[in-house]
Amino acid sequence: MSSRTRAIITQSRPDWQVQQAEAVTSPGELARLLGLDIADLAGTRRAEEEFSLRVPGSFVARMEPGNPHDPLLRQVMVSGEEMDSPARFGRDPLEESAATPVPGILHKYPGRALLMVTGACAVHCRYCFRRHFPYPEHTPAPGRLEQALEWLAGREDIVEVILSGGDPLTVTDRRLRELVERLAAIDHIRRLRIHSRSPVMIPERITPELVDLLGDARWQATLVVHANHARELVSPLDRGVAGLREAGVWTLNQAVLLAGVNDTLEAQQALSLGLFEHGILPYYLHQLDPVAGAAHFEVPDERARELHGQLRATLPGYLVPTLVRETPGESGKMQV
Numbered sequence: 001m002s003s004r005t006r007a008i009i010t011q012s013r014p015d016w017q018v019q020q021a022e023a024v025t026s027p028g029e030l031a032r033l034l035g036l037d038i039a040d041l042a043g044t045r046r047a048e049e050e051f052s053l054r055v056p057g058s059f060v061a062r063m064e065p066g067n068p069h070d071p072l073l074r075q076v077m078v079s080g081e082e083m084d085s086p087a088r089f090g091r092d093p094l095e096e097s098a099a100t101p102v103p104g105i106l107h108k109y110p111g112r113a114l115l116m117v118t119g120a121c122a123v124h125c126r127y128c129f130r131r132h133f134p135y136p137e138h139t140p141a142p143g144r145l146e147q148a149l150e151w152l153a154g155r156e157d158i159v160e161v162i163l164s165g166g167d168p169l170t171v172t173d174r175r176l177r178e179l180v181e182r183l184a185a186i187d188h189i190r191r192l193r194i195h196s197r198s199p200v201m202i203p204e205r206i207t208p209e210l211v212d213l214l215g216d217a218r219w220q221a222t223l224v225v226h227a228n229h230a231r232e233l234v235s236p237l238d239r240g241v242a243g244l245r246e247a248g249v250w251t252l253n254q255a256v257l258l259a260g261v262n263d264t265l266e267a268q269q270a271l272s273l274g275l276f277e278h279g280i281l282p283y284y285l286h287q288l289d290p291v292a293g294a295a296h297f298e299v300p301d302e303r304a305r306e307l308h309g310q311l312r313a314t315l316p317g318y319l320v321p322t323l324v325r326e327t328p329g330e331s332g333k334m335q336v
């Protein structure tokens with residue numbers, strides 16, 4: 001991209017959109033930026049065909065150069081290990097295709113439903129349980145969005161809508177506002193929740209417009225972010241979260257327990273303390289969903305329980321996330 005083109009784009013789009021658009025998308029480039037060799041190039045290429053690499057530059061800047069075992073790098077770098085999946089790791093581990101009453105809606109639990117806003121994400125997490133999800137069939141093309149909104153309007157038992165994806169905060173504030181206003185017109189929806197990894201990846205994503213939108217008195221809004229390691233948390237995330245708090249919006253975190261990333265007591269303690277310093281409460285620590293390509297991230301239940309017990313023994317209760325697993329067909333997340 002020429003410097004003139006870059007300057008025009010930078011002037012006309014908020015910084016977070018520029019960061020999102022200029023993400024690193026090649027394993028070779030990521031390795032080069034960190035001064036690393038890719039040992040298993042053939043395996044990496046095959047794995048990349050299954051699920052491409054994407055990571056914003058500001059997240060790369062939080063990685064340790066020269067360290068192939070960096071816990072942030074491990075979450076995003078394509079690996080040949082992804083091609084070795086045991087049979088119990090499937091392409092739809094939570095059987096979500098059976099929980100889709102109309103395209104764009106996932107209805108798994110009583111009283112709440114997920115609206116899939118987009119299939120795009122600011123980052124591609126190698127352990128993602130939706131890494132094989134057929135997004136083109138589910139994200140709201142105009143006709144489909146009408147169908148999803150009609151479904152929500154006809155279901156008076158749904159009081160909470162969760163904007164999900166993909167990552168709903170990869171779309172512009174204007175598009176988000178249009179969508180949220182359509183939802184606000186449905187009387188029985190009282191709570192709005194957004195699940196997003198974007199504010200951790202690109203902290204500038206918490207814009208004043210987003211704070212206004214979520215702070216609207218019509219809603220009890222909650223933002224659930226996703227950080228797995230204390231080094232993911234950098235300024236200005238703390239300022240964005242403070243703005244949300246002032247506007248009456250809760251910010252919670254859900255993490256995934258990942259081998260080689262955060263499966264030590266020190267890593268979990270540092271994550272909880274770091275979240276609190278950034279104004280975020282630890283909410284869930286998920287056991288890995290058995291998705292094909294992610295088996296090398298699995299932590300056995302016994303170790304997960306041991307770790308969680310140690311966390312409870314060393315931190316105040318409000319800093320200890322609930323250790324959960326999602327099981328297809330259950331009416332809520334199950335404590336491990």
Ligand code: SF4
Nearest residue numbers: 121124125128166197
């Ligand atoms: S941001 Fe969320 S939905 Fe997107 S790849 Fe990561 S875990 Fe999956």
